[in-house]
Each structure stands twice: as structure tokens, then as C-alpha cells.
Amino acid sequence: MITKLLTPFGSLMRTTTLRVAIAFAGLFAGFALLLLGFLYATTVGRLGLEADRYARKELIELSNIWEQQSINGLNMAVIQRAAQASESLYVLVKPDGRVLSGNIDSAPLDLSQVRRPDADAPLNPNAAVATGFSYERPVPETGRLERRRARGFFLAGPDGFGLFVARDLGPGLQIADQVARVIWMGGAGVLAFALIGGFLVARQVAGRVHELTMTTRAVMAGDLKRRAAVRTLAPGEGDEFDDLTEDLNAMLERIDRLVAAARTTGDAIAHDLRSPLTRLRTRLEDSALRDQTLDELREVIEDAISQLDDVVATFNAVLRLSRLEAGEGGKLEALDVSVLVTQLAELFEPVIEEAGLVFTPNIxxxxxxxxDRSLLAQAISNLLDNAVKYTQCGEIQLHAKHLPANQVEISISDSGRGIPLEKRDYVVKRFARLDNARSLPGSGIGLSLAVAIAELHGGRLVLSDGLTHEHGDGFGLLARLILPMMTP
Known part of the structure; x- marks a missing residue:
């Protein structure tokens, strides 16, 4: 049981969040110590220097009286000053250690440890011993004893007497002590709250990280449908973990699509290339078994080369599509799409008119x-080629215009067979072809390549109903490439 309780705590101790919280708590503790040091230096230190200066001045004055008027004169001076002083403290000590006069009970130091001068030595105030001490004195208003602090000097005379002069540090020291006590208590409280808060935050963050870790481990185990939970319903309103979760889910969604496409690519290639390769092999076998003229053999070889070129083109298209879906390929540069669409319109106009269709460009x-000029040209060409291929009669329109949402729309509409609404998600997949289109040439990756190119440019391909024609056999198709316009 104890191990189970300690294990999560050990995991939390390894989190960056808790380490940062502890680091900031340590910085705060260091700041509190520096603040206390500064407070003592500017209060206690300064008060102590002032007390030492005043006490030494008093000691020098009294030592002069001691030299000039002997011990009796000194005793009278100590009695007078002790009776008048409020912050100064005096004690005159006999050679046997008893107090002769003064306003405190005794000298606050071990007199046995004080070095006594020789009997014939002169009185030297510079040889006085400094000390700090605490003492009690009554409060005038209440008579209650309060503890005070003072600093002073003890001067041993050659006659065996000793003089102690001190100065009370005053009420400022009590204020400094109270401020220091508040800083200590506040610092300890803030330190405790920082550690507790860091632990709670680290626990919450560790929970979010654990969710992401479990999701990634499930995906690595093969569950590509697994997604991480997002705490907010509205996108863009969550925290950084929600942003990371949304990006992770988008990445997993893309990986799922790529893996699904990779799994079906082989079957799709085999399905769509089996027939042309079988026809090619049968044609070559038939030519090898029968006696044919040189012209007939040349015709067979040219037909085989043409079919092999179609196969190679299909594989190249698959390779390019795979690279685009993997985020590779394409160099985005500033492009006047109006010029590109105009050039493609001029290129396809003879082909469309030769097919007996009416062509209407509006750019x-x-x-x-x-x-990327070449990729975008390929996407538009694929859409125009499909429009020509699947339109028996009627017209084809090519439009390029600016949309209100700072977007550009390139649309190709025809009056051909069209694509049923329920099939439009299907036809944009690799090698997807409707039954009524399998008799026509093509590999079934034109629309999927256009989708990949649109996504590479940050846009999308939208399929909807197109034009109708009185002699047509469908409801037509409108293919719209919607791309973001370049901002200045």
C-alpha cells in the first residue's frame, strides 16, 4: 500500500512543473534571506553603530573624570548620569565584582575573562571590551518589564575598579524584529503554498501528459483510430495542452489517412493495372506465336510502348501523390493565378472545341x-481533362475570381455525366472510379491529386452540381479549387 502511494509522488517529483515550482520556491527563500540581511544591515547594524559611537563617547568622558578626580569623582558622575539618562546605561564595579553605582544590576559580561591592566599602567579607553546584551526595564506607563537590547563597552582600571557604559538600541530594534518575524512567517507560508501549489499543478499537468502518453502508446500499438480527449468544445479557447491535443489529433488523423491509403494502394494498383498489363502480355504473346510482317510487329511494339507509358505515368502520379500527402514537394512562390489560368484556357480551348463542346472562360x-506553379497547373489540367472526358455534349466553363473571404476560386463546370452526391467523397480517393467511367482511359487519381495539391496550398476542392444540357446524360459537375489569396 505504501509503495502504491509513493509511486505517484515519485513520478510527480520527476515532472518539470514541480521542479520549476521548487526552483521558484528556492528563489523566493533566497530573496527572503537577502531581504532579511538588508533589513538587519540597515536597522540593527546602523543602530548598533550609533550605540557604539555614543557609548564610546560617554566612556571617554567618564575615563577623563576617572583620571582627574579618581574613583570618587567617577562615582559621583556615574550616579548623576544614571539618574538623568533614559537610554544610556552605567555600571561602576568594585574590585571584588560588586556594583558600586549605576542604573543596571551588573555588567553583562564575565569579568573574570577581562584582562586587568597593571597597577602602574595608565587608563586606556581604547582597551575597552565591546559587548551586546539584553536586559529588562519597566515601562513607565504600565510598570511592566520589557526586554530591551543594548550595546556597550567595559573598561578595567589599574586600581581594580571597572566601568561599563552602554546605549539602548531603542524601539527601532523591536520594529525591525517584528518586521523580520513577519518576513520569516510570510516567507515560510509562501514557501509552503508554493510547494503545495506546485504539487497540485504538477499533478494536473502530469494527468494531461499521461492522457497524451496513453494515446501515443495506443497508436504505437496499432490503434490508429485512438484520439486524445480535448477538454474544451470550442477550438482555440483551450490552454496549450488543448492546442497540443488538437494538433496531435490532426496529425493522427492524417497518419490514419496515409496508412489507409498505403494499405489500399497495392490493391488499387493491381486492380486498375491488371487489365492493361494483361492485354499487353496477351498482345505480345499473340504476336510471338503468329508470323507477322515487320510493319505489323512495329505496330505491336509501338502499341506496347504506348501502354507501358500509361503504366509508368500512373506510377509516377502515384509517387507524386504520395509525396504530396506526406507533405513533401512543392515550392510556394508569389503567383499571378490569372495568368496561369489564362494560359491553360488557351491550351485546352482547341481540345475542347475539337470535342464539339462550347468553351467559356471568365478570368x-x-x-x-x-x-507552386507546376503543381497548381497539374491540378487545374486534371479537372479540365476530366471535364472534357466525361462531357459528351454541351459546354465547359472555366472561371477564376476573388471571393469575399480573401480567397481565390478557380472553378470548372461542365454539362457532362456529373457525380452523384453520395459518391463525391468516394471519387477523391486513390484509384476510385465509378462504374460508368471504367470504359474510359484514366487511372482514377486525378481528383485525389487535385485534393492533395489544394491541401498543400492551404485550400480545398469542393464538388457540386454543374451545368445541365438538354441533350446531356447527367447533371454536370462543378469542381471548385478554393485557395487563400496572398496578402500584401
């Missing part, structure tokens, strides 16, 4: 975005 000038 606003001066649309600036941050983009």
Missing part, C-alpha cells in the same frame, strides 16, 4: 496567391 485579372 478576373490580378489574382495573386502563394503557389
Amino acid at each position: 478576373q485579372p490580378g489574382l495573386m496567391i502563394l503557389a
